[in-house]
Amino acid sequence: MVSLTATVTGKRQTRRPAGRSIGRPGLAWALPATIFFALFAIVPLVLVAVLSFTNWSGLGSPEYAGFDNWVKVFQDPVMIKSLWLSVLLTVLGVVVQTPLSILLGVWAAGPERNRAVLSAIFFVPLLLSATAVSVLWRALLDPNFGVPSQARWLFGDGNLFGTQTAAIGVLVFVSTWQFTPFHALIYQGAARAVPQVLYQAAEIDGAGTVRQFFHVTLPQLRNSIITSMILMIVGGLTTFDTVLILTQGGPGTDTTISAYYMYDKAFKGFDFGAGAAVALMLVVVATVISLVVVRVSGYDKMTGTKEGL
Amino acid sequence: MRRRPNYLAGLGALLWLGLVGTPLYVMLGATVQSRADYSAGGPLSFPVPSPWTTTSRTSATASGSTS
Numbered sequence: 001m002v003s004l005t006a007t008v009t010g011k012r013q014t015r016r017p018a019g020r021s022i023g024r025p026g027l028a029w030a031l032p033a034t035i036f037f038a039l040f041a042i043v044p045l046v047l048v049a050v051l052s053f054t055n056w057s058g059l060g061s062p063e064y065a066g067f068d069n070w071v072k073v074f075q076d077p078v079m080i081k082s083l084w085l086s087v088l089l090t091v092l093g094v095v096v097q098t099p100l101s102i103l104l105g106v107w108a109a110g111p112e113r114n115r116a117v118l119s120a121i122f123f124v125p126l127l128l129s130a131t132a133v134s135v136l137w138r139a140l141l142d143p144n145f146g147v148p149s150q151a152r153w154l155f156g157d158g159n160l161f162g163t164q165t166a167a168i169g170v171l172v173f174v175s176t177w178q179f180t181p182f183h184a185l186i187y188q189g190a191a192r193a194v195p196q197v198l199y200q201a202a203e204i205d206g207a208g209t210v211r212q213f214f215h216v217t218l219p220q221l222r223n224s225i226i227t228s229m230i231l232m233i234v235g236g237l238t239t240f241d242t243v244l245i246l247t248q249g250g251p252g253t254d255t256t257i258s259a260y261y262m263y264d265k266a267f268k269g270f271d272f273g274a275g276a277a278v279a280l281m282l283v284v285v286a287t288v289i290s291l292v293v294v295r296v297s298g299y300d301k302m303t304g305t306k307e308g309l
Numbered sequence: 310m311r312r313r314p315n316y317l318a319g320l321g322a323l324l325w326l327g328l329v330g331t332p333l334y335v336m337l338g339a340t341v342q343s344r345a346d347y348s349a350g351g352p353l354s355f356p357v358p359s360p361w362t363t364t365s366r367t368s369a370t371a372s373g374s375t376s
Contacts, residue, residue, distance in 0.1 A: 104325065107318050118322055122329055136336050145351030177328065209315065 045283065052276035062273070069273040073265075078253050079278065082261040083285060085168075089257060090236030090289075092172045093179075094229055101180045101228065105187025106217055119188070123181040133178045134245035141170060164254035167247050171255060174242055179235065183228045190224035191217060226297045230290055237286045258282045340365055 052069055054062035073079050108119040125133065140146045141160050148158035160166045194217060202212045218225075240259040243249060249256035249264065256264065258278060266275025335352050341361050342354070 103318075103321065107315075107322060115322075118326060122325060124333060125329060132336075136332055139339075139352040140332060140335060142352070145353070147353065149351075150353060177332075209313075 048276045048279055052273060052280055054273050056272045057270040058272060065273060069271075069277045073274050073277045073281070078256060078261060079281075081253065082256050082258045082278075083281065085255065086237050086257040086259070086282070087285070087289075089168065089171060089239065090233055092168070093175055093236045094232045096172055096176050097180050097183060097232055098225065098229065100176065101183035102187050102218075102221065102225070104180060104184035106191045106213070106221075108184060108188045109191035123185065125178045126181045126185075128178070130178065130241040131245060133174065134242050137170070137174045137177070138246055161247055162251055164251065167251065167255045170246060171239075171242060174246065175236070175239065179232075183232065186224050186228050187221060190221050194220040226293065229297075230293055233289055233293065234286060237282060237289070258285075 051062065053065060053067070055065045055068070056062035104122065108115055108122070128136075141148060143149060143158040143160070143162075146158075148155035148160055152158060160170050198216045198220070199212055202216050207215065238259055239257065240263065243255055243257055243260045244263070247255040249260045259282065262275045262278040262282065265278055266272045269275075338354065339347055339352065341363065342350070343362050343364055346354075346360075346362075
């Protein structure tokens with residue numbers, strides 16, 4: 001249209017500066033998202049940072065306390081233990097959920113009608129709140145009335161909340177039960193987007209189902225795997241309600257993950273300054289882990305076939 | 310192109326169906342039992358809770374409480 005107008009009017013068009021393409025969004029386009037992010041992420045984060053340098057019980061006005069809360073929190077052995085437990089739960093969650101959700105998602109991506117029906121049932125746990133799921137599993141795993149009481153040969157004394165290993169196992173299992181469908185949904189969409197011609201080429205080359213999965217499907221799911229892993233990491237580090245209902249941080253402090261420790265400090269101990277310090281530590285750990293995943297996986301250098309706006 | 314059935318994947322899907330379906334069944338079963346029956350039988354009162362009652366549902370719908 002521009003060249004046509006130029007031809008008709010006979011005027012020379014000024015050339016655009018090098019590197020600027022037509023339709024590339026300017027700074028104004030980023031303004032709504034920036035305002036939204038600043039208002040709902042940066043401002044609360046700054047307020048929490050300020051709160052971590054004060055003493056506040058929830059009543060009256062916060063009083064400046066310098067680094068007292070930080071020193072107090074780092075001198076508490078439960079703090080370091082809680083960070084370690086958060087990372088452990090997150091890693092276990094990623095290790096267990098990733099292969100399961102990939103298999104489930106790839107299977108659900110098939111065109112058969114029975115898969116569509118079963119997929120709909122598989123995704124039901126996703127519709128339930130974490131609280132409902134935790135209450136349900138608390139009842140099912142109850143040592144006196146639940147499954148362990150009926151299967152002593154498998155569960156021993158049946159108290160799955162009595163030892164650290166068993167309690168962590170329960171937490172990983174319940175979050176896997178609830179969140180695997182969500183990640184499977186991501187992989188289902190990604191698997192359906194894999195070009196059919198790749199499978200046809202692999203079949204001509206003599207590749208069977210297993211080889212096609214490892215050499216065609218998995219590489220094509222790479223972007224989705226990293227996206228899903230980052231979501232799992234963030235979700236794992238911020239898990240709270242499941243721990244609150246299933247183990248309440250116990251036995252002792254053996255499942256007191258950072259989010260629960262923060263709640264314990266702030267809302268049970270009414271020490272909001274220390275709670276804010278724990279919250280900030282959690283933000284730092286989550287950011288570092290996410291950055292490492294993005295860097296190691298090369299996610300920051302990936303380019304899509306469509307760049308969007 | 311005709312696809313060969315993947316029996317292993319089918320078996321895995323059935324196992325997952327059991328893992329997902331059983332707790333959901335237990336949850337639905339609990340909603341049609343009275344509090345006394347649930348306390349007596351526990352969450353594992355298979356195959357179907359008896360006698361059925363809609364007390365919990367009507368009570369929850371009416372007042373948001375099951376007491």
